[in-house]
Amino acid sequence: xxxxxxxxxxxxxxxxxxVVITAAAGAGIGGATARRALEEGAKVLISxxxxxxxxxxLAELEKEFGADRVAALPCDVTSEExxxxxxxxxxxxYGRIDVAVNNAGLGGTSDLVDxxxxxxxxxxDITLNGTxxxxxxxxxxxxxxxxxxxxxxxxxxxxxxxxxQSHYAAAKAGVMALTRCAALEAAEYGVRINAVSPSLAMxxxxxxxxxxxLLDDLTSREAFGRYAEPWEVxxxxxxxxxxxxxxxxxxxxxxxxxxx
Numbered sequence: 001x002x003x004x005x006x007x008x009x010x011x012x013x014x015x016x017x018x019v020v021i022t023a024a025a026g027a028g029i030g031g032a033t034a035r036r037a038l039e040e041g042a043k044v045l046i047s048x049x050x051x052x053x054x055x056x057x058l059a060e061l062e063k064e065f066g067a068d069r070v071a072a073l074p075c076d077v078t079s080e081e082x083x084x085x086x087x088x089x090x091x092x093x094y095g096r097i098d099v100a101v102n103n104a105g106l107g108g109t110s111d112l113v114d115x116x117x118x119x120x121x122x123x124x125d126i127t128l129n130g131t132x133x134x135x136x137x138x139x140x141x142x143x144x145x146x147x148x149x150x151x152x153x154x155x156x157x158x159x160x161x162x163x164x165q166s167h168y169a170a171a172k173a174g175v176m177a178l179t180r181c182a183a184l185e186a187a188e189y190g191v192r193i194n195a196v197s198p199s200l201a202m203x204x205x206x207x208x209x210x211x212x213x214l215l216d217d218l219t220s221r222e223a224f225g226r227y228a229e230p231w232e233v234x235x236x237x238x239x240x241x242x243x244x245x246x247x248x249x250x251x252x253x254x255x256x257x258x259x260x
Contacts, residue, residue, distance in 0.1 A: 077130030
């Protein structure tokens, strides 16, 4: 098993950028992205549906980076009203939005034959419809600005098959298609839209909802013989949000060796 690399040094890739991130509470990809964006010089508005965890994350980041560089607002991405309020707060507080990272998603394991409509609908509403709502809200603001970057969180499961994941796979494949189509529409406004497609990024919530047997099996499929650290996915999100990816739009980058 190859050990993870050292944590990266900052290079000011997002200096003075205004970044909005959904599902950013806790130790997952969203939280790691908020930290990496702050380290790269951004001002960040974080959101999450879990208000207690969001407040704890805010307090931690404020202590490290200063209250003038980070703010928070609870947001359930299934609510159009709350999504609009999130992006409106960014404009009210900072005057613009440079980057929107749409990270919110919901998984679960259930064979299709036993799946209830409610389970299907909830995964699709959070993972796909929520990404659509956030992309749309950010794009309406960025269109008026004539600039901006949107990064969506997809998954390699949108490409590959896995038992018990038909709802999540369908949602993530939809996020990929949404990214590609919206990118073509947004190009005329000077806005870029891309997505990351992680395979296995380990964090405490994943451990709670996934069996050790499945985690071991998924880990064994990885080229490095290990899972990704959330900050390794966040690094790619930062790249897509930065000027280093200025000619990229409509792309889905696999953060793994799992592209088909």
